[in-house]
Amino acid sequence: MTTPTLDAPTPREIRDAADRVQGLAVRTPLVRLHVDAPVEIWLKLENLQPIGSFKLRGAANAMLTTPRSMLDRGVYTASAGNMAQGVAWVARELDVPCTVIVPDHAPATKLAAIERLGARVVKVPFERWWRVLQEHEYPGMDGLFVHPVSDRRVMAGNGTVGLEIVADLPEVDAVLVPFGGGGLSVGIAAALRTARPWARVWACEVETAAPLRASLAAGEATTCDYVPSFVDGIGGRSVLAEMWPLVRTLLAGSITVTLAEVAAAVKLLAERARVVAEGAGAAAVAAALRGVPDGAPKRVVCVVSGGNIDADKLGRILSGGVP
Numbered sequence: 001m002t003t004p005t006l007d008a009p010t011p012r013e014i015r016d017a018a019d020r021v022q023g024l025a026v027r028t029p030l031v032r033l034h035v036d037a038p039v040e041i042w043l044k045l046e047n048l049q050p051i052g053s054f055k056l057r058g059a060a061n062a063m064l065t066t067p068r069s070m071l072d073r074g075v076y077t078a079s080a081g082n083m084a085q086g087v088a089w090v091a092r093e094l095d096v097p098c099t100v101i102v103p104d105h106a107p108a109t110k111l112a113a114i115e116r117l118g119a120r121v122v123k124v125p126f127e128r129w130w131r132v133l134q135e136h137e138y139p140g141m142d143g144l145f146v147h148p149v150s151d152r153r154v155m156a157g158n159g160t161v162g163l164e165i166v167a168d169l170p171e172v173d174a175v176l177v178p179f180g181g182g183g184l185s186v187g188i189a190a191a192l193r194t195a196r197p198w199a200r201v202w203a204c205e206v207e208t209a210a211p212l213r214a215s216l217a218a219g220e221a222t223t224c225d226y227v228p229s230f231v232d233g234i235g236g237r238s239v240l241a242e243m244w245p246l247v248r249t250l251l252a253g254s255i256t257v258t259l260a261e262v263a264a265a266v267k268l269l270a271e272r273a274r275v276v277a278e279g280a281g282a283a284a285v286a287a288a289l290r291g292v293p294d295g296a297p298k299r300v301v302c303v304v305s306g307g308n309i310d311a312d313k314l315g316r317i318l319s320g321g322v323p
Helices: 011-021 055-064 082-094 108-116 126-135 152-168 183-195 211-218 244-250 259-272 279-290 311-318
Strands: 030-033 040-045 075-078 098-103 120-124 174-178 200-206 253-257 299-304
Touching: 011 055, 011 152, 011 183, 030 152, 040 152, 040 279, 055 082, 055 152, 075 082, 075 126, 082 098, 082 108, 098 108, 098 126, 108 120, 120 126, 152 183, 174 183, 174 279, 183 200, 183 244, 200 211, 200 279, 211 244, 211 253, 253 279, 259 279, 259 311, 279 299
Parallel strands: 040 299, 075 098, 098 120, 174 200, 174 299, 200 253
Antiparallel strands: 030 040
16 A cells, blocks of 8 residues: 655645634633643643534534535544544534444444434444554545544644644743644644744653554654553554654654553543543643653643543542543
């Protein structure tokens, strides 16, 4: 299979995306987290989007830049839950049919939300689902495939998060971003490249699924051990080949945290900030509490990418456990 060529979105494309997604995506607040930490921590609360995740931004931009004739044939995506909700939300707004390919470990909360939005769910084993991400298609599906990561229009929509961060905190030194496939972190880094070029963007991974850490160590996109966990919104077996040149050049590196550290961050956010974050959404906070590796940044923004967590898992975490 030939690896597709993929460029980061331009500043103009990100600005255009910001105008385009107004009315669908919320301009989320940036708030200070008052906690003892080695850095000043700010929270970009993407869990407050209508679908509980930043994914609405990229889905909206990709679909709103697609000809209506294509949309009328339907849309589909491959997602563990959050991009699925983003595509389904926009599809409902545009009155087009939507199908979602989900891995068999997708959480019940996210599956229920997808179905509430009127999308059809096709559940497949994880390995088959991962192939959809690599191949950018699923046999028998018609219409527009919205890739959750490797789509320039999706990354431009994601990059609007970066524009808002700089507007609200011009003196930001570093942005910590949960790393699933790199679509959010690359979009934010592309936005900051001209708006705040000295601010560094760090990927945040969990040790049970840290393909970027493994790839950076190997000097090339490579596979890693993958163990499913309650941190279901990030991590995979590898960095997608077409994303590797972008993440290698635009990101400062990977900060990898443990499941226990993520659970502690979920608990802290709920108790201290009254913020409900899913595991992936709390990964950046866990990383900030551990410490950013270099440069001694003062002001660090943690992107709370989503808040779609099963109630029973949240209950276990608030009781001091790790699901």
